[in-house]
Amino acid sequence: MREKVKGNVLESVIVSLNQYSSNHELNNTRNTRLFRDLLTDVLTKATKYEDDGSYFVKTGDIPAMWLRDATFQVLPYVSLINEIPDLYDLLTGVLKRELRFVKMDPYANAFNQTSSGAHWSDDDSNIPVSDHVWERKFEIDSLCAPLFLANNLYEKTGNTDIFDEEFWNNLSIIIDVFKTEQHHNTSPYYFKRKDCPSNDTLSNDGKGTPVKYTGMIWDGFRPSDNACVYGYHIPSNMFVVSVLTPLLDKVPERFATLKNEVLTLLNEIKSGINRYAIVQLSDDTTGYAYEVDGMGNYKLMDDANVPSLLSLPFIKYCSKDAPLYENTREFVLSSKNPYYYSGTVLQGIGSNHTPVNYVWPISIAIEGLTSDNLDKKVHQLDVISETNNKTSQCHESVDMNDQSKYTREWFSWSNMTYCQLALDFINENVGR
Numbered sequence: 001m002r003e004k005v006k007g008n009v010l011e012s013v014i015v016s017l018n019q020y021s022s023n024h025e026l027n028n029t030r031n032t033r034l035f036r037d038l039l040t041d042v043l044t045k046a047t048k049y050e051d052d053g054s055y056f057v058k059t060g061d062i063p064a065m066w067l068r069d070a071t072f073q074v075l076p077y078v079s080l081i082n083e084i085p086d087l088y089d090l091l092t093g094v095l096k097r098e099l100r101f102v103k104m105d106p107y108a109n110a111f112n113q114t115s116s117g118a119h120w121s122d123d124d125s126n127i128p129v130s131d132h133v134w135e136r137k138f139e140i141d142s143l144c145a146p147l148f149l150a151n152n153l154y155e156k157t158g159n160t161d162i163f164d165e166e167f168w169n170n171l172s173i174i175i176d177v178f179k180t181e182q183h184h185n186t187s188p189y190y191f192k193r194k195d196c197p198s199n200d201t202l203s204n205d206g207k208g209t210p211v212k213y214t215g216m217i218w219d220g221f222r223p224s225d226n227a228c229v230y231g232y233h234i235p236s237n238m239f240v241v242s243v244l245t246p247l248l249d250k251v252p253e254r255f256a257t258l259k260n261e262v263l264t265l266l267n268e269i270k271s272g273i274n275r276y277a278i279v280q281l282s283d284d285t286t287g288y289a290y291e292v293d294g295m296g297n298y299k300l301m302d303d304a305n306v307p308s309l310l311s312l313p314f315i316k317y318c319s320k321d322a323p324l325y326e327n328t329r330e331f332v333l334s335s336k337n338p339y340y341y342s343g344t345v346l347q348g349i350g351s352n353h354t355p356v357n358y359v360w361p362i363s364i365a366i367e368g369l370t371s372d373n374l375d376k377k378v379h380q381l382d383v384i385s386e387t388n389n390k391t392s393q394c395h396e397s398v399d400m401n402d403q404s405k406y407t408r409e410w411f412s413w414s415n416m417t418y419c420q421l422a423l424d425f426i427n428e429n430v431g432r
Contacts, residue, residue: 343400
């Protein structure tokens with residue numbers, strides 16, 4: 001079993017990552033240069049060491065740590081732990097910070113580094129929000145993200161030291177919230193924001209559109225931070241299944257009650273997905289809806305933000321060749337998806353979080369990461385590196401017809417998902 005974190009390893013990791021990237025080339029000079037520019041981007045610009053041995057990771061040009069973003073910002077590093085062992089200490093430090101934020105407020109999606117009282121919106125004073133919380137949008141994926149990071153660390157290293165008392169106590173908090181939100185009609189949670197777009201607040205006096213019990217977990221906001229139209233976000237519920245299933249056989253005997261709660265929750269969610277999420281995509285094709293309400297209403301679409309329907313194999317919910325996934329993939333990567341845009345420069349999935357006709361580089365990378373075709377991976381790398389307007393940044397979204405028009409100067413999650421695809425390409429070539 002590995003010793004606990006001994007101190008700040010940030011500088012040594014940055015040196016080692018720079019050495020790693022200098023020793024590896026992608027399929028062309030442009031992609032190699034972008035990979036080398038971005039591999040340490042999140043560490044040099046966004047990551048801060050805390051006195052408790054944890055690491056705060058801000059999302060980019062917004063000075064807050066999103067639990068979801070932080071996991072995907074550092075996730076590519078998991079694959080490099082064997083080459084750079086100090087990464088393990090850094091990644092467990094990020095996990096520690098995420099879990100401590102969950103303990104502070106399991107309904108929040110983003111946090112300040114200190115109790116500064118800074119918030120995304122001054123109007124958020126109308127909801128219960130602490131000085132350490134940047135934004136209190138309830139998003140299922142925020143609670144799944146630390147568990148996903150923990151599972152990936154265990155799969156890579158076999159180390160069980162991450163599953164300590166703090167981990168299981170935090171899982172108990174997460175499960176309590178999930179159980180509460182299976183019955184959202186009696187939940188105390190609400191979110192109201194004035195003078196904002198309709199997708200930035202919840203309708204129905206802050207409770208969201210009505211839902212019927214399905215066994216699934218109600219979700220206030222999508223991974224895009226925009227309000228769900230129907231309260232059961234299918235990719236997020238699938239994310240719950242993917243992160244809880246590997247933990248079942250690791251729950252200690254002293255947490256027997258917790259283990260039973262996890263097992264019951266998994267069975268109820270899977271039953272709800274099978275009953276409500278599988279719908280007709282066309283006259284002769286079935287696949288997954290994006291959102292449902294349990295009362296017969298559902299939304300056929302996909303959004304670039306992960307978890308998404310496109311990302312299901314990436315979040316380890318299903319295999320790439322699962323028939324329902326293949327049908328859904330074909331649908332969401334077509335004009336039938338209202339957020340699939342095809343222009344002269346870019347083709348891919350966008351989001352209602354950004355302007356119409358803006359494609360997200362994250363979705364382009366995920367399309368490559370969920371394909372077994374090496375040529376497809378190479379093509380997706382090329383598309384991203386060719387459309388960043390020579391900024392050495394991947395950005396949040398890019399106009400499908402004009403790469404000089406984009407949102408966010410610096411979006412670390414997007415940068416690191418490009419690196420994830422680049423490392424996937426490197427690993428594929430090493431294995432050949």
